[in-house]
Amino acid sequence: MRTLLHDFRFSFRQLQKSPGFALTAVLSLALGIGATTAVFSVIYAVLMNPYPYAAPDRMVHMRLLDSSAKQRFAGLTGSQWQTIRKSPVVEDAFISDDWNLTVTGHDLPEDVNGVYMTSNSFNYMGVPPALGRGLIPSDAIDGQDPQPVAVLGYKFWQRHFNGDPAVLGQTMQLVRKNYRIVGVAAPRFTWDDGDVYLPLKITQDPARSFYVGLRLKPGVTHAMAAAALTPLIQQFAKETPDHFPKDRFTFQVIGLNEDFIHQIGGTLALLFCAVALLLAIGCGNVSILLLARGTARQHEFAVRAAIGATRRRIVRQLLTEALLLSLTGTALGVVLAYRLVALIVAMLPPYSFPHEAAIAINLPVLAFSVGVALLTGILFGLWPAVQLSHPEVSQVMQSSTRRIAGGVRGRSTNNVLIAGQIALTLLMLAGAAAAMEGFLKLLHTPLGYDPHNVISVGIPVHENTYTTVAERAAYFELLRKKVADVPGVTMAAISSNATPPANGSDQGIEILGRPPKDEQKIRVNFVSPGYFPILHIQLAHGRIWDETENHNAARLAVINQTMARLYFPNGDAIGRSFKIPDLQSQARFVLSPMMSPEYLEIVGIIADKRDDGLRNSILPEAFIPYTLSMRMYTQILVRSDVPPLSLLHTIGAAVNSVDPDQQINANVQDLEHWISDQQEWQQEHLVAWLFGSFAVLALALAAVGLYSVVSYTVAQRTNEFGIRMALGAQRAHVLRIVFLSTVASVGGGILGGIALTLALQKLLARWAEGSSRDPLILLGAVGVLGTVAAIACLLPALRASQVDPMTALRYE
Incomplete structure (x- = not known):
């Protein structure tokens, strides 16, 4: 030691x-x-x-794969949850269901994310609360109304109550109902990003389905669980067919993460x-x-x-x-x-x-x-x-x-190290350039609509309010008019589920005069006629339904060009009709004047706009009057002549003036942020900027390494340069000698870097849209690297060319 x-x-x-x-x-x-x-x-x-939860490696989600291998949520009813808990491969199961709630009693009602959970959920998760207690079995006894108790999410407790530990036992009002606060969840207990956690009432209602989380017994693999639970899931599909794909499906379980x-x-x-x-x-x-x-x-x-x-x-x-x-x-x-x-x-x-x-x-x-x-x-x-x-x-x-x-062996070692540095640096430069190229392409993706100065204001409707078609339609229209009258707002329109660039719900359709086909699927959007002018979406053919037709819930539809080309290749889409068989499948949460699915007449075709993200191909989509299918949630698109977020408080007040208990969604953003919040945009941005930053650092390090080697070489050959210059060698000759000493290492490194870049192209292409095989990208990376290498060599080379011959001859 x-x-x-x-x-x-x-x-x-x-x-x-x-x-x-x-x-x-x-x-x-x-x-x-x-x-x-x-x-x-x-x-x-x-x-x-x-995850902080107990045995998270055994916690699983249930998924359904339909005939097109697309993954779907597997929702179960309350009785089905009680049945699956008894499976020999399941240790325990719980239910959660989120809902927008309102904290009332303030200037404007505050929107909070309420998560309803079965009373075994906190025991299932196994995370002790930060304060008080979690939900317990006595909070929700089968067949009885749950107790009015609430567990606060940690961040909500910090934000709304300033982290006051005296909050336990206090009462908070959610949609005019009082709840006693019994606990505060741990900081890392953030299931469903809940602001408040409330006990869920389990009923035998076959129309209501929920998310059910499972914990498998020790030693049970995902494949074993899927095989054991498949017969049970198939039985559930027969009991509640509306909750499962209509065609053949495969059941699977996947890990929590x-x-x-x-x-x-x-x-x-x-x-x-x-x-x-x-x-x-x-x-x-x-x-x-x-x-x-x-x-x-x-x-x-x-x-x-x-x-x-x-x-x-x-x-x-x-x-x-x-x-x-x-x-x-x-x-x-x-x-x-x-x-x-x-x-x-x-x-x-x-x-x-x-x-x-x-x-x-x-x-x-x-x-x-x-x-x-x-x-x-x-x-x-x-x-x-x-x-x-x-x-x-x-x-x-x-x-x-x-x-x-x-001697030579030492210089060879340096040359090998430099070549390796140069090769790795070129690989990073080419990769970063490809990632940046992909991000730039994403930024310049044609949208087909104008997001500038437009916001989407979410309006969650409380349960058991505006329960008739006429009431809800009148309510939505009154909200739209109130928002449109806000100073600074130029237009307002209803967009229940159609906020781009990823919008609509996937539905199968049946075209009048043709046999039903499983693969006939489109994106369905519920909007008011003002939706199209507010986003500056071009009408290609036909017309848009008017306000009177919207009020009367006319059976009309406008489709995009992709749908017209796909399903009506002869150019005869206008005047044709189709219906959406599953439109009423969520009847408990949907109000519609149609007693059963009816045919919708196509009256117009709009130019394509983005509807499945920024990277995917545009999908066929149809727009129908929102009054044909009114959910317990809608959105109002607002275009303004000022930055729209500056009007948010005034818009909230206008909404509140219609119904004092009505809040607007807590996370209101302008449509440009809807674009930048797309997963592909965020991932491309992350890779481009971080990969680019790391590549610049790598370039700087490689330059320092090359500078060190050339400086070392110059120091070693000081006597030689002095003798050469004493015998009449010009400075240019000395410069050339110094530069030529690095040709092998730099040139070999560049060739190696090109080979690595080409070999790893497929790996990079998985996460970046740009291609490092692009000759311009490779040429640019080589040019940048060559320039930096030349500068790194230039300074010691100039120093060598300026050596006084007499000083050099006396050097050591």
């Missing part, structure tokens, strides 16, 4: 003598380790340990590869710096070897210096990672990761960082240590020249 401490003290003194070297090496490692630690923190929290792994796992893997490359480049940089610095210490190593120091002792000393650098770099890297983690979290798509995840620098992440530091210290320090630990004592002692052990 005493010898080890001595080595560290000596290493520290040596590094103090070379502050420039030490600072460059430490920063090279800090950038690599900091970025790697930050991305690993996100990966650990999102993919490896996202599987949806998120599918959404964000590949993107995080790509970013981790990028930071691993950055770390490799940083380690290579330090190896180059150690080799270059070792030149100055060659005489020292020769003296130590001459007086009896073994090769092992010299290697240990050099490894100690490398470990000191790596541990210092890690300490700074962890500090950097704290800031970088916050940046990455802010850029993650909002709903692409579980909100229970605690993304932070924690003990497992710190252990990972220390492990990386030790590994990199050994890796980047071992090879230079071996190279420098066996000096040619007789030659060094006789000549006192700055000649690295192995």
